Amino acid sequence: MSRRKDGPEPTSGVQEKLVPERIVNDIPTMYCFETCPFCFKVKALLGSRGIEYSKVEVDPTFKTQLKWSEWDRVPVYVDTDGTQVNDSNYILHYIDEKDSNTFPRAGEDLEQDKWMDFSNKVLGKSIVAVIYKSYRTSLQALDYVTKVDNFSFGSRIINKWLGAVIMRLVGKSRAKMFDLPPEENLNFQLDYLSEGLNGEYFGGKSPNGADFANYGILRSMQDLYGFELVKQHSEIWPWYSRMQNLSGI
Numbered sequence: 184m185s186r187r188k189d190g191p192e193p194t195s196g197v198q199e200k201l202v203p204e205r206i207v208n209d210i211p212t213m214y215c216f217e218t219c220p221f222c223f224k225v226k227a228l229l230g231s232r233g234i235e236y237s238k239v240e241v242d243p244t245f246k247t248q249l250k251w252s253e254w255d256r257v258p259v260y261v262d263t264d265g266t267q268v269n270d271s272n273y274i275l276h277y278i279d280e281k282d283s284n285t286f287p288r289a290g291e292d293l294e295q296d297k298w299m300d301f302s303n304k305v306l307g308k309s310i311v312a313v314i315y316k317s318y319r320t321s322l323q324a325l326d327y328v329t330k331v332d333n334f335s336f337g338s339r340i341i342n343k344w345l346g347a348v349i350m351r352l353v354g355k356s357r358a359k360m361f362d363l364p365p366e367e368n369l370n371f372q373l374d375y376l377s378e379g380l381n382g383e384y385f386g387g388k389s390p391n392g393a394d395f396a397n398y399g400i401l402r403s404m405q406d407l408y409g410f411e412l413v414k415q416h417s418e419i420w421p422w423y424s425r426m427q428n429l430s431g432i
């Protein structure tokens with residue numbers, strides 16, 4: 184996490200300072216990138232609970248729409264009372280606790296914690312190595328920025344082309360973290376992930392934080408290079424389909 188100005192180190196979780204001015208249309212507001220895997224976790228939970236929210240699309244290269252925040256990554260969630268919550272797994276816990284309080288809180292279920300952690304530290308990095316495997320696949324993944332209404336024409340072009348170069352480099356560095364080549368590694372990680380399923384869901388009969396965290400990561404690659412691997416997985420695909428039905432995203 185880079186520091187933008189002199190000031191306190193940005194932290195994960197609920198922030199002390201309220202930011203009601205960042206709420207859009209008086210409903211919970213999420214600052215996100217369209218294709219961000221971590222944002223999909225939150226979209227999946229909000230969808231499954233039928234919680235209405237506003238989305239602010241942040242431009243991925245300059246993050247103009249997030250300049251007000253010390254935490255300079257997406258997702259950032261701002262609740263209707265102005266509470267700012269940073270970092271996807273923290274946001275999942277925050278939303279669930281305030282809503283139906285269905286899944287265990289952090290520290291209460293080590294399996295859930297382990298798989299939520301896996302979603303960030305392993306699965307998120309594994310999909311990035313696949314999606315941004317070449318300049319061609321990187322441009323395909325960044326093409327959505329050319330269709331975002333709130334970006335200027337110049338910003339769309341820069342975001343697509345510069346974004347693809349940056350993400351290709353990120354993809355390369357993620358690939359170096361694993362012994363296997365990107366596709367084989369993703370397959371290996373999907374096999375490993377399937378060991379965490381506890382019947383229909385990670386949470387058993389209903390999804391918990393581990394379901395939303397890992398589903399969100401995989402959902403972000405749905406229309407992109409490499410998603411066939413998810414579709415072809417005999418255990419992950421049925422679970423993925425259940426999560427898709429339930430979350431509506």
Ligand SMILES: N[C@@H](CCC(=O)N[C@@H](CS)C(=O)NCC(=O)O)C(=O)O
Binds near residue numbers: 218
């Ligand atoms: N641990 C964070 C990671 C969030 C994250 O890395 N988001 C990426 C987008 S997919 C981001 O904002 N990158 C911009 C940057 O790092 O400057 C979470 O789970 O929310």
